[in-house]
Amino acid sequence: xSKARKTVAAPLLPVELGLTAAxxxxxxxxxxxxxxxxxxxxxxxxxxxxxxDPLTHRTLEIGLRAWVAEQTGAPMGxxxxxxxxxxxxxxxxxxxxxxxxxxxxxxxxxxxxxRAEAAAGFRDWHEFFPWEDWREGRPAIxxxxxxxxxxxxxxxxxxxxxxxxxxxxxxxxxxxxxxYELLYEAGLVEEAWRDGRVDKKPGPALGAAMRLxxxxxxxxxxxxxxxxxKYRPVVFELMPPSFTLTALQRTVxxxxxxxxxxxxFRRLVESTDLVEPTGDLAHQTGGRPAALYRFRRAVVAxxxxxxxxx
Amino acid sequence: xSKARKTVAAPLLPVELGLTAAxxxxxxxxxxxxxxxxxxxxxxxxxxxxxxDPLTHRTLEIGLRAWVAEQTGAPMGxxxxxxxxxxxxxxxxxxxxxxxxxxxxxxxxxxxxxRAEAAAGFRDWHEFFPWEDWREGRPAIxxxxxxxxxxxxxxxxxxxxxxxxxxxxxxxxxxxxxxYELLYEAGLVEEAWRDGRVDKKPGPALGAAMRLxxxxxxxxxxxxxxxxxKYRPVVFELMPPSFTLTALQRTVxxxxxxxxxxxxFRRLVESTDLVEPTGDLAHQTGGRPAALYRFRRAVVAxxxxxxxxx
DNA sequence: TCAAAAGTGTTATCCTTACACCCATGT
DNA sequence: ACATGGGTGTAAGGATAACACTTTTGA
Numbered sequence: 001x002s003k004a005r006k007t008v009a010a011p012l013l014p015v016e017l018g019l020t021a022a023x024x025x026x027x028x029x030x031x032x033x034x035x036x037x038x039x040x041x042x043x044x045x046x047x048x049x050x051x052x053d054p055l056t057h058r059t060l061e062i063g064l065r066a067w068v069a070e071q072t073g074a075p076m077g078x079x080x081x082x083x084x085x086x087x088x089x090x091x092x093x094x095x096x097x098x099x100x101x102x103x104x105x106x107x108x109x110x111x112x113x114x115r116a117e118a119a120a121g122f123r124d125w126h127e128f129f130p131w132e133d134w135r136e137g138r139p140a141i142x143x144x145x146x147x148x149x150x151x152x153x154x155x156x157x158x159x160x161x162x163x164x165x166x167x168x169x170x171x172x173x174x175x176x177x178x179x180y181e182l183l184y185e186a187g188l189v190e191e192a193w194r195d196g197r198v199d200k201k202p203g204p205a206l207g208a209a210m211r212l213x214x215x216x217x218x219x220x221x222x223x224x225x226x227x228x229x230k231y232r233p234v235v236f237e238l239m240p241p242s243f244t245l246t247a248l249q250r251t252v253x254x255x256x257x258x259x260x261x262x263x264x265f266r267r268l269v270e271s272t273d274l275v276e277p278t279g280d281l282a283h284q285t286g287g288r289p290a291a292l293y294r295f296r297r298a299v300v301a302x303x304x305x306x307x308x309x310x
Numbered sequence: 311x312s313k314a315r316k317t318v319a320a321p322l323l324p325v326e327l328g329l330t331a332a333x334x335x336x337x338x339x340x341x342x343x344x345x346x347x348x349x350x351x352x353x354x355x356x357x358x359x360x361x362x363d364p365l366t367h368r369t370l371e372i373g374l375r376a377w378v379a380e381q382t383g384a385p386m387g388x389x390x391x392x393x394x395x396x397x398x399x400x401x402x403x404x405x406x407x408x409x410x411x412x413x414x415x416x417x418x419x420x421x422x423x424x425r426a427e428a429a430a431g432f433r434d435w436h437e438f439f440p441w442e443d444w445r446e447g448r449p450a451i452x453x454x455x456x457x458x459x460x461x462x463x464x465x466x467x468x469x470x471x472x473x474x475x476x477x478x479x480x481x482x483x484x485x486x487x488x489x490y491e492l493l494y495e496a497g498l499v500e501e502a503w504r505d506g507r508v509d510k511k512p513g514p515a516l517g518a519a520m521r522l523x524x525x526x527x528x529x530x531x532x533x534x535x536x537x538x539x540k541y542r543p544v545v546f547e548l549m550p551p552s553f554t555l556t557a558l559q560r561t562v563x564x565x566x567x568x569x570x571x572x573x574x575f576r577r578l579v580e581s582t583d584l585v586e587p588t589g590d591l592a593h594q595t596g597g598r599p600a601a602l603y604r605f606r607r608a609v610v611a612x613x614x615x616x617x618x619x620x
Numbered sequence: 621t622c623a624a625a626a627g628t629g630t631t632a633t634c635c636t637t638a639c640a641c642c643c644a645t646g647t
Numbered sequence: 648a649c650a651t652g653g654g655t656g657t658a659a660g661g662a663t664a665a666c667a668c669t670t671t672t673g674a
Contacts, residue, residue: 017412084391086370162611287644288652301475303475554626597671597672599625638660640655641655644651644654645651647649
C-alpha cells in the first residue's frame with residue numbers, strides 16, 4: 001500500500017477490438033436471437049460481429065449501430081453494453097492468428113415481422129439453451145442433463161450444491177450465464193472440449209454450439225435481459241406499437257422462460273401504469289376480442305424503476 | 311434484414327486498451343476510494359489505471375490484478391468488470407495523442423487498516439460526490455444544487471421530472487451514474503466544460519473533479535456496488551474477519567449512503583443466515599460490549615441470491 | 621450512577637401469490 | 648351452441664416498515 005500515488009503513463013499496447021451483438025426479438029411466443037452463419041468453423045452459428053474502427057466511429061455504440069444497420073438493414077432500438085471479453089480461450093480454435101483479441105459484447109432489442117424471421121437469420125434461442133425453457137414446467141432435457149451433472153458433482157465437494165441451486169425447481173432464471181459455465185466446467189457443451197479446457201464427457205453435447213465464445217455472450221444477454229425486465233420497461237422494445245395484454249404476457253414469458261400467472265400479471269401491468277388502452281380491439285384472437293394497449297412512454301420520467309416485477 | 315448471414319471477417323483495427331480500477335474500502339463509517347495523484351492535469355485526483363498487455367496477461371482481469379498489486383502492494387479480493395468506455399470525450403484534454411483509447415473500468419473491494427488509509431491514497435468518496443450522502447438526512451449541499459438544476463430544467467421540457475426523480479427524497483440510491491450525468495449535462499461539474507461539451511455555468515463546480523472520465527467510472531462503481539449489496543454478500547469483502555453487527559450496519563450505510571433501521575437490519579441479517587457468532591465480544595464499543603460475528607461462506611452455495619435487501 | 625451503545629418484541633400495512641369463475645366473440 | 652381465449656374479485660400468507668423500551672457494560 002505504499003506507491004499508490006503513481007499513475008502509469010506508459011504508452012498503451014495496441015489490441016484488436018471487436019464488437020459482438022446479441023440481437024434479440026420475440027415473435028409470438030418464440031424468443032429469437034439473430035445469427036450470422038459463420039463461414040468457418042464447420043458452419044456453426046455465430047452472433048453478428050464486426051470490428052471497432054476508432055477512426056470513423058466516435059463511440060463504441062455508434063460503431064456497433066453502424067455495422068449492424070449495414071448487415072441487417074434494421075436499425076436497433078435499445079442497445080446495452082454487456083461485458084468485455086478478453087479471454088485467450090476465445091481463440092483456441094482460430095488458428096492463433098489473433099490470440100488476444102478483445103471483444104465487447106452488446107445486447108440489442110428489435111422487432112421482427114412474422115415472415116422476416118427465418119430469412120433474416122433469427123433462431124429460437126432455446127436451440128442453444130434448451131434447458132432454459134421452463135414455460136411448460138421442468139424441461140424434459142433435464143432428465144438427460146442432471147444424471148451427467150450429478151456424476152460430475154460426485155467428483156468434488158461443493159459441486160452438488162451449485163447444481164441444485166442452478167438447475168433445481170427453485171433456480172433463479174437470471175443466472176443463465178452461471179448455468180452455461182457450469183455445463184462448460186462439467187464438459188457437457190461442445191465449447192468446453194473445443195477450447196481444450198476440459199475433456200469431452202461421454203454423451204451428446206448439450207444445445208447447439210456457437211462460434212468462439214458467442215454462446216457465452218448469448219447467455220450473458222439472456223440473463224441481463226431477464227433481470228432488466230423487472231425494473232426497466234424494456235419489453236416494449238420487443239412489442240409492436242399496439243398489442244394485447246396476452247401478447248405482452250407471452251413476450252415476457254418467452255424472455256423469462258417461465259409461465260406467469262395471468263391475473264397477477266394483468267394487475268401488475270395495470271398498477272404500474274406502463275400501458276394505456278388505445279380504445280381498439282383485436283379480433284384475430286380465436287375467442288373473445290382483446291383490448292389493445294400501447295406503451296406509455298411517460299412512465300420512464302415518472303417512476304424510479306418502472307418494470308414488470310414478475 | 312437481408313444480409314444478416316455474413317460475418318465480417320475483416321482484420322480488426324488496433325486500439326489502445328487501458329484498465330481503470332475503482333478500488334473501494336470502508337473505514338469505520340467512511341466509504342473510501344483509492345486515488346492515484348495524477349502528475350498531469352493540475353494535480354486532479356485519478357483512479358489507478360494501467361495498460362492491458364496482451365502479451366503477458368491471459369485475461370483482462372489477470373492484467374488488472376497484476377498491476378494493482380504492483381502499485382498498491384495489496385491484493386484485491388473481489389473484482390468485477392463495470393463497463394468499457396470508448397468515448398472520444400475521455401481525451402478532449404489529453405492533447406489528442408490518443409483520441410480513441412478504450413478503457414475497461416473495474417470495481418474492486420478491499421480492506422484498509424486504520425492508519426494505511428490516507429498514506430495509501432484512500433479518500434472519502436463523498437469528496438467527489440457530496441450529494442450522495444443522505445445518512446444524516448438530505449445533504450445540505452442540495453440547497454446549492456437544486457436551484458441551479460431547476461434553472462437548467464426550466465429551459466427544456468421533461469428535465470424537471472428527471473431532476474425530481476434523481477435528486478428528490480424518493481430518489482433511487484443506485485442511480486449515481488445518472489445523477490452525475492445529469493449534473494454533467496447541466497454544466498455543473500468541472501468535467502463538463504473541460505470536455506468542451508457544455509458551457510460553464512455560474513457558480514462553483516460540484517464535488518472534486520477527477521482526471522479524464524474517472525469520476526464517471528467511480529459513479530458507475532458506486533451504483534453497481536449499492537445495487538450488488540442487495541443480492542450478493544459483497545459487504546463482507548469490506549469487513550475484517552470478525553465484526554459486530556453495528557460495524558456491519560455502518561459499512562452498509564456508508565456504501566448505501568443512507569441510514570438503516572437498526573432492528574430491521576438485525577432481523578434481516580439473522581434471517582439470511584449470512585453470519586454466525588464467533589462467541590467473542592468486542593469491548594471497545596464505548597458502551598455495552600457487542601457480540602462478534604463472522605461471515606458464513608457457506609450461504610453462497612445455499613441460497614439463490616444472498617444479500618442484504620435493505 | 622450515568623452515559624453510551626447493544627440488543628429485543630410487537631403491530632400495522634402492503635405486496636405477493638394463489639384460486640375459480642364469468643364474459644364476449646367467431647365459427 | 649360451443650369452443651376459445653379475454654377478463655375480474657377475493658382471500659391467505661409473508662415480507663416490510665415503523666414503533667419504543669430494556670440490558671449491559673466502562674468510565
